[in-house]
Amino acid sequence: MSNHTNLFPNFTDETSQLFLNFNDIVDNLFTKFPKAEFYVAGIGAITNILHLIVISQKAMMMSSTNVILIGIGIHDLMLMLSILSPFVNRPRIGGCDPPPSLIRVHLELLSYAISDSSRRTSSWLGVSLAFVRFAVLKNARKLRPTNLGKLRFGWIIVFIMSFISILFAAAYRFRFKLIQFETWHPPPSCEFSENFTRPEYGYLQRAIFYDYHELLLKLSFLIDGILAKFVPCFILILLGFLLVKELKHAQGSRKMMRSKKESASKNRTTKIVICMTVSYLVAEFPLGLIMILQFVLAETPGFLLVLSKMQLLFNLINTCNATIHCFICFSLSVHYRNTVKRMLYCYKKRVVVLVCSSFAASSDKDTDSKVARYLKSCGVITSLKTTKCVKKSDEVDKELKAFAKSKDKDLSKIKTSCKETVDCVKELKCKPLEEDHKETLDLCGRALFQDEFKECSKKLQALKKGGDKDAAKCLEDFKSETKKTTKDTCTFLKGSKDCIKAHIKKECGDDKLAGWEKFAQDSFKENECEKAIGTKWN
Incomplete structure (x- = not known):
């Protein structure tokens, strides 16, 4: 009662207690979270x-x-x-x-x-x-x-x-x-000198x-x-x-x-x-x-x-x-966010340059110059990954040149090397790197597709063996047409009556059809087909 009177004069005990309770709540809050x-x-x-x-x-x-x-x-x-x-x-x-x-x-x-x-x-x-x-x-x-x-x-x-x-x-x-x-x-328990x-x-x-x-x-x-x-x-x-x-x-x-x-x-x-x-x-x-x-x-x-x-x-x-x-x-603020991105970009770029210089001892001069050019053109990419990718791409280039001189034309045999190269180039997303190895990537793409298309090819052959006359004729026509001149082949592949597309789509799906069309386009070279039939390849 006395405490209430001293703290809150001219207020009733109930009102005083209400304010003190509120004070205790805030006090407890800071006691629990000091x-x-x-x-x-x-x-x-x-x-x-x-x-x-x-x-x-x-x-x-x-x-x-x-x-x-x-x-x-x-x-x-x-x-x-x-x-x-x-x-x-x-x-x-x-x-x-x-x-x-x-x-x-x-x-x-x-x-x-x-x-x-x-x-x-x-x-x-x-x-x-x-x-x-x-x-x-x-x-x-x-x-x-x-x-x-x-x-x-x-x-x-x-x-x-x-x-x-x-x-x-x-x-x-x-x-x-x-x-x-x-x-x-x-306190006596503390280790202090006397007095x-x-x-x-x-x-x-x-x-x-x-x-x-x-x-x-x-x-x-x-x-x-x-x-x-x-x-x-x-x-x-x-x-x-x-x-x-x-x-x-x-x-x-x-x-x-x-x-x-x-x-x-x-x-x-x-x-x-x-x-x-x-x-x-x-x-x-x-x-x-x-x-x-x-x-x-x-x-x-x-x-x-x-x-x-x-x-x-x-x-x-x-x-x-x-x-x-x-x-x-x-x-x-978009401007604020862009400034943050630029700052992070500059920081990462400095880190990349340091990593690049430290890694240079383990790579040849030609690879170093390529890596430096890609880093300069493409910005923030990991130096170690870039160097490995450049080395791998150069190795696959040599492997493909040797493969081209051999009589064996089964591209699927080089699929492992190709897959590693294609994956690393795609991951880095560096246009100069892609342009320098365009031919390699095209050939590797065909090699990987050939391997992926094996199951679909078996299904098409099964149609032929199963007595489907339309499929049998279509496959025979395709086989014979691709042995003719570039013009005949391109006309056949581009023509609206290309029956093989319908069979691929039906048996293997749209993904395989899209891959087959790209494979056909790359195999017979778009520029040659354009010259042969006089229209752009779609």
């Missing part, structure tokens, strides 16, 4: 570093919008680092670890000031981002020139917002003073903030809540509606003003800004409301206790918001 913000900040630090690497590329530096996004990314990263730094080598409370030194306490307090400053700057840069995008769209629609889209203007905005926020951070730091509140004595002690430091708000009925404390809550949270949120709501309106105008008039491709790019940029605006509203508005309530309820200790716990909860949400900005850009 390092929730630490893990989120760790992920956020990684994503923001990657985001800054991408967005600071020369290809991305196109307008003030991109510069403001860089500013947001920098302050988001500073926020993550300021959250992570107090966790580094933090002493365990109640254990044998000595309490933090005076310098460490100073640094922790500085990290809280940086965190406060970064959150504030990031939200105002979000407002600036929305405003600049709206102004650029509006001026473009009315065909009015503007300097707002220039890179220099973006840097000016980032500098001004950062400077103003630093002043607020300095005021935040001034609120607290460091004191030695106790002397630490290690070992360490001062324990902490910080509290300066007495001036409690004078005149906490006037300065209330004003600090009010000013910070209004300028850092409430005003940005209301401006963001207004700019959000205006951006949606301008987006509709842009979609309606894009045919008259610019190409669809350029318009789509502009619209995607606007959608990124709208999504960033919504994310800031979700993260910042509750914090602004909490700060205003802290001003209104400054004389009620219980409410300050509950609101401080709620502030921790919404700070976690704010940290999550600072983590997802790169995902918003990646999901909505």
